[in-house]
Amino acid sequence: MPNQEKDEQLYEIALNLLPKIGPSVYRSIVAYTGSAKQFFEMPLGKLSKVPRINKNLLALRNHKEDFLKEADSIMTQCIKKNIDIITFSNTNFPQRLKGLDDCPMVLFKKGNSNFNTSRTIGIVGTRNVTDYGRSITKKIVEDLAPYQPTVISGLAYGVDIEAHRCALQLELPTLAVLGSSVDQIYPSAHKATSEAMLESGGVLSEFPPGTVMHPTNFPKRNRIIAGLSDALIVVEAAKKGGALITAEIAYSYNKEVFAVPGNLQATYSEGCNNLIKSMKASIFTGPKDLEECLGWSKDSLHQNGANIWDLSKFEEEDQEIITLLQTKKEVEIDMLALALNTSVSTLAIRLLNLEFEGFIQSLPGKRYRLKMT
Known part of the structure; x- marks a missing residue:
């Protein structure tokens, strides 16, 4: 694992260790700050303006060395025991979980399972x-x-x-x-x-x-x-x-x-x-x-019934949005931003364009889904 990726994983684990943070707050923090590492390194004055970051979270941030130390201990144990760590931003993270309000942010696994298999x-x-x-x-x-x-x-x-x-x-x-x-x-x-x-x-x-x-x-x-x-x-x-x-x-x-x-x-x-x-x-x-x-068929083992879109006509960034929406009926914008490693403001523009073109539908609560035709 590259040092930069390993470093970010350390901060993601540390953020997940914060008591009572919850998946929705975690996603919101990363979506607005840009990464888990930014949460721990951003100046407190700027951080206090991020949605869903309250005084309790700011107080916990003051103990970041304790959380980073515990996260480092977890990573060390996983290396010794041959355990893989899969954080929410990892490309191997289960796509089926990403749209859930109570999705776990960090997973631990042993074995060669493909979480994103078609069936x-x-x-x-x-x-x-x-x-x-x-x-x-x-x-x-x-x-x-x-x-x-x-x-x-x-x-x-x-x-x-x-x-x-x-x-x-x-x-x-x-x-x-x-x-x-x-x-x-x-x-x-x-x-x-x-x-x-x-x-x-x-x-x-x-x-x-x-x-x-x-x-x-x-x-x-x-x-x-x-x-x-x-x-x-x-x-x-x-x-x-x-x-x-x-x-x-x-x-x-x-x-x-x-x-x-x-x-x-x-x-x-x-x-x-x-x-x-x-x-x-x-x-x-x-x-x-x-x-x-x-929509399963024995004759199309590698085709998921939901994957019926021809993605070749979309720009690369839009392909990523549609691919993620194919795995879930509805997804919040914060979760999309986190999964796609982009800012909410940048993503909002792309979502608006896709909506105007009739490919997606916006829902209450800043949620989105594919508009099937």
Whole structure:
């Protein structure tokens, strides 16, 4: 990694360490200052005029050496443990996450997973999987194999680990999003499986190495599973549980959510049946359901249904804007500016031109989306 890129990564990690900063504030800061490094080096008087920077943030900036020292420690640990750091500005950062209001700003991974592959499918469910759930999970992965998706789950007991293992058997890339750091595989019984996943998939977490496990980590983990998945399939779930949380999040992200229906008297079908009843999930009957919703085809494995624009007629800067908007239904201008490494004022002009030309549509809250024709 070039020294300049490494230096900027240090500052991005440090900015992410600031307590209660949140993704939206982080994006706003970088969009208006130009970079995480600028936040820490800009004169306080000028910094105080940046939107969303309040007195508390300015006070935290006075302790920048402490945050930079902690960030440097994290980077050193990652080098020793062969952990890749992917910050929001990195070109390898998952495009599917960038448009989310609660998108993580820094990710840690091990393995060779391609986060921006054309097809992904999330498969989740209860830890107390039944024989029916195991057989259905295996059947789902087998039926989806011809479409070559990346299978995403959480490495937990039950449906999660069945999905990962089935994907490995069929030589499909599979990614585990962890509620622990990637150097502390949880549960430890699945460490061997996680290592087998590294060749064509991997493990991913927003928690830096050495993070102490805490129950609040898992809902955070669930939002990443939901965000990375083009569609989410819930195989078995009780009335309450992590799988239903993931489904609710995916639904809030306007993702396609499917649930496998089950016996009305079965405890671990109650959650799936309720998702269908409340119309937060469609009934999953087979791969044709995904074909219809996502535009998948076995004959066009490298074509994403959303990527239907001929970009050759656009200028390079506009191509970048459209490519990013293709991955999300709606994106805030601050997030676009950060992702494209440009200023809000410069980006606003390009967005206005694209809107006049009829290619994009502006929405309330300074959000934008493609205007499909």
